[in-house]
Amino acid sequence: MPRFSVIVPCYKVQGFLRECLDSVLDQSYRDIEVVAVDDCSPDDCGAILDEYAAADERVRVLHLEDNVGLGRARNAALPHATGDYLFFLDSDDTLTPGALRAVADRLAEADDPDVLVFDYARTYWWGGTRRNVLAHVLGETDETFTAAERPEILDLLMVVWNKAYRRDFVEREGFTFPPGYYEDTPWTFPVMFAAGRIATLDRVCLNYRQRRQGNILSTTSRKHFDVHAQYERVFAFLDDRPELARWRPFLHVKMGEHCLDVLSKPDRLPASDKAEFFRRTARMFREYRPEGAEIPAELRVLEHGYAAYRLRRESGRAGRELGRRARQARGAAAGRLGRVRTAVNTRRPLDADLVVYSAFSHRGVLGDPAAIHRKAREIAPHLRGVWVVRGEEEAAALPPDTEHVLLGSAGYHRAVERAAFLVNNVNWPWAVPKRPDS
Incomplete structure (x- = not known):
């Protein structure tokens, strides 16, 4: 019996499927099976799946005679899954390196909870990446809990693929997917409401592909x-x-x-x-x-009726347009000032010992940047670490003696424009210049 059954339904994804399967099968953690479902795909998905099954005994392929949709394709895989935990992966998404090892370690640490919720990052067709903005919810406790004890867990994206589910819990409760769009809704809410023990993992384990076109929910119908x-x-x-x-x-x-x-x-x-x-x-x-x-x-x-809804939407759009124009004017003025300031600062040499840190959109000393900061203080004590925080509230919550600057302040601009090292686990706001040798 493997630890994980990774269920991968496939339909019209031949351009992404190999990358998806490789991200699973190349994991350092090997105690898995892949149950892949060819949902009567008209492209080469079926042939690609058969190729992978022939090369790796951990892959099992189901070929459906009719296209049944995402939810029922997952249902078709459930009777064939033998792992301790079920892991649903959409065939255009990928696991991050080391994800399954991290999930397995967290499950063992939490003594096999009913559900483990982990983090993801959106990856865009143009190369950008953005971590889940509510990632901090996953790092607030190491204990297991119920949704009633920590309802903020339900503020996270209610989808099936950012969680691992204990198979005997799923079978005992009889959870299955319905047909139709938004099939994750009648799975995820009941699962989270019914789970007796939920654990979290504050780590990006999945890359959620934002397709330029072809996303079924972006189809007008x-x-x-x-x-x-x-x-x-x-x-x-x-x-x-x-x-x-x-x-x-x-x-x-x-x-x-x-x-x-x-x-x-x-x-x-x-x-x-x-x-x-x-x-x-x-x-x-x-x-x-x-x-x-x-x-x-x-x-x-x-x-209040559809007419009132339309009126509110249109007035909201008008207000947003006025606000956009005002911000545009302010931004143009600030940009002129910023270009002058940046030109001055970037004529100065880099500070070879300056490291600027930020985490989770400037919320404080958190996550991977905090771990890097701690290690840097241990092995490179000559480096000066400065943290970027959003405001006075976040600054007040910093550990004692933490040097910091407020986002957007003159000190912030001096720091990011002269630092030799910039450390962040999400994107920097606006354009932070990367200078040669930084």
């Missing part, structure tokens, strides 16, 4: 109406579990937010169907509203 049926399935799950009734107010708000988010996307729904989508969302919002539940201000538009 009425299939996006599926989101309503998916939330109905989650409410039905709560109806069957009276002990989980506390989650109804939370789910009611999440449903409203998610449906309005779908409606707001320009590439999801045909324009002629948007009013109908709004009305169906509003009807569900009324039907599933718990007695006495407080309605957040941003969701009250569901009580």
